[in-house]
Amino acid sequence: xxxxxxxTGLLALAASPSLATEATEPGLQLGNPVSFSPEDVIALAxxxxxxxxQPPRAIPxxxxxxxxxxxxxxxxxxxxxxxxxxxxAPLKVDVFAPGLFYPHPIQVSVLDDGMAxxxxxxxxxxxxxxxxxxxxxxxxxxYSGLRLRAELETPGIHQEFAVFQGASxxxxxxxxxxxGLSARGLAIDTAEPRGEEFPDFRAxxxxxxxxxxxxxxxxxxxxxxxxTGAYRFDITPGxxxxxxxxxTLFARRDMxxxxxxxxxxxxxxxxxxxxxxxxxxxxxxxxDGLLIHNGAGxxxxxxxxxxxxxxxxxxxxxxxQGFGLMQRARNFSDFADLSALYHRRPGAWIEPGExxxxxxxxxxxxxxxxxxxxxxxxxxxxxxxxxxxSEHRMTYRMHWGDDSRFGTGLRVLNTRIGNxxxxxxxxxxxxxxxxxxPEDLSQIEKLxxxxxGEVSEGVLQRNPETGGPRLAFKFHPGKESLIEFRAQLRLxxxxxxxxxxxxxxx
Numbered sequence: 318x319x320x321x322x323x324x325t326g327l328l329a330l331a332a333s334p335s336l337a338t339e340a341t342e343p344g345l346q347l348g349n350p351v352s353f354s355p356e357d358v359i360a361l362a363x364x365x366x367x368x369x370x371q372p373p374r375a376i377p378x379x380x381x382x383x384x385x386x387x388x389x390x391x392x393x394x395x396x397x398x399x400x401x402x403x404x405x406a407p408l409k410v411d412v413f414a415p416g417l418f419y420p421h422p423i424q425v426s427v428l429d430d431g432m433a434x435x436x437x438x439x440x441x442x443x444x445x446x447x448x449x450x451x452x453x454x455x456x457x458x459x460y461s462g463l464r465l466r467a468e469l470e471t472p473g474i475h476q477e478f479a480v481f482q483g484a485s486x487x488x489x490x491x492x493x494x495x496x497g498l499s500a501r502g503l504a505i506d507t508a509e510p511r512g513e514e515f516p517d518f519r520a521x522x523x524x525x526x527x528x529x530x531x532x533x534x535x536x537x538x539x540x541x542x543x544x545t546g547a548y549r550f551d552i553t554p555g556x557x558x559x560x561x562x563x564x565t566l567f568a569r570r571d572m573x574x575x576x577x578x579x580x581x582x583x584x585x586x587x588x589x590x591x592x593x594x595x596x597x598x599x600x601x602x603x604x605d606g607l608l609i610h611n612g613a614g615x616x617x618x619x620x621x622x623x624x625x626x627x628x629x630x631x632x633x634x635x636x637x638q639g640f641g642l643m644q645r646a647r648n649f650s651d652f653a654d655l656s657a658l659y660h661r662r663p664g665a666w667i668e669p670g671e672x673x674x675x676x677x678x679x680x681x682x683x684x685x686x687x688x689x690x691x692x693x694x695x696x697x698x699x700x701x702x703x704x705x706x707s708e709h710r711m712t713y714r715m716h717w718g719d720d721s722r723f724g725t726g727l728r729v730l731n732t733r734i735g736n737x738x739x740x741x742x743x744x745x746x747x748x749x750x751x752x753x754x755p756e757d758l759s760q761i762e763k764l765x766x767x768x769x770g771e772v773s774e775g776v777l778q779r780n781p782e783t784g785g786p787r788l789a790f791k792f793h794p795g796k797e798s799l800i801e802f803r804a805q806l807r808l809x810x811x812x813x814x815x816x817x818x819x820x821x822x823x
Contacts, residue, residue, distance in 0.1 A: 361538055377453055497603035503541075547565045593623075601659065636673055
């Protein structure tokens with residue numbers, strides 16, 4: 318058979334799920350094998366990009382019209398997972414039911430010894446309560462996503478560490494964390510007036526791991542009206558969890574507003590805007606800051622905001638060393654929330670695998686009054702975007718966990734903003750302690766800059782709880798509605814701390 322015929326058949330397979338008929342044994346069933354290699358995912362994306370975009374198949378509207386309570390009343394039975402009955406298998410893979418927010422089915426296949434076998438769709442792998450509605454079982458149904466589990470802390474207990482579900486969304490956790498922020502395969506036209514385009518992961522191929530294997534490999538095919546893409550994820554659970562991501566993109570059209578390695582999170586309030594919310598908790602957020610290690614070697618900390626109007630910030634750079642959304646509030650008392658456990662939610666750090674050239678780390682902050690909505694997006698926006706007909710290859714490593722190993726200098730632990738006792742507004746920035754911090758804090762130079770308005774020199778004191786220095790300064794905005802701030806501690810002319818940046822809005 319000609320190679321183009323094989324690719325055409327695989328494209329058709331990726332476009333529609335396969336249905337199981339009568340199961341011969343419990344658990345997820347696999348279809349007939351097809352010769353396939355990981356490199357074929359790139360060939361599939363390249364071939365697909367030469368064709369007109371075809372929207373993914375949709376499941377019946379009866380499935381998407383159900384309520385959230387309906388959806389959580391059906392769940393995957395872990396005893397039916399891939400390789401559940403193979404005691405030496407280091408990985409177990411679950412699937413998710415269709416419906417509610419997930420109108421398009423995906424195709425999942427297993428790669429083993431040069432062959433790909435589709436995972437057949439079968440409602441029998443799910444358990445449900447009697448509250449789950451009676452919905453039609455038709456050929457257009459399919460799984461909505463997949464979950465990966467491995468032995469992380471206790472032998473014989475397989476804990477989940479990564480999920481791929483919905484458009485090109487995926488998320489992961491370091492051992493001991495709980496889910497918080499998400500990542501995406503690609504961001505297109507984010508915050509543009511014409512509306513955002515959300516690419517889909519249409520198909521996944523999971524390489525069957527050998528016994529005792531610690532890194533697991535997932536391939537994905539991305540498709541959207543603007544481009545196609547081939548993705549490879551090498552995932553190593555732990556604290557932090559790491560993902561080595563290899564991407565090949567094929568542009569169908571010119572894309573000027575494209576975001577590489579996008580992250581999506583939620584920030585409602587903390588000590589910078591606490592006065593706007595009546596809540597028993599001192600803070601509510603999945604992440605509290607954007608961390609950047611730029612190409613010039615500077616480490617920048619930008620506390621997140623929940624603005625009253627949409628705001629977009631672009632941090633220009635040339636070959637960034639890394640960036641990510643972090644959660645530096647790690648104590649229960651930071652949130653006092655027994656249910657959401659925000660203090661256990663991870664950050665995600667993006668580390669480019671090669672020079673990414675010129676562009677901007679872009680931060681989008683969207684107003685929100687409820688914690689159920691993701692309102693924070695960040696990504697790398699390359700200068701020039703992607704041109705129609707082009708092929709773009711890149712790699713990056715993702716670290717899901719805490720951020721204590723990234724960047725240089727004293728870390729910003731917290732930012733507090735509020736009205737002064739008499740007039741003006743006070744900003745208090747707590748920095749971590751370190752071996753380079755002198756006992757006499759007067760030796761430290763305070764750099765405080767504002768784009769406009771009246772700002773004081775600032776006072777530096779030691780915080781008895783953290784052991785590190787606190788920089789406090791006052792400013793008078795007057796009639797200004799927006800002020801950009803920059804602050805840093807220096808010692809003997811050299812940087813001692815991260816650079817603190819903040820955009821204040823009236």
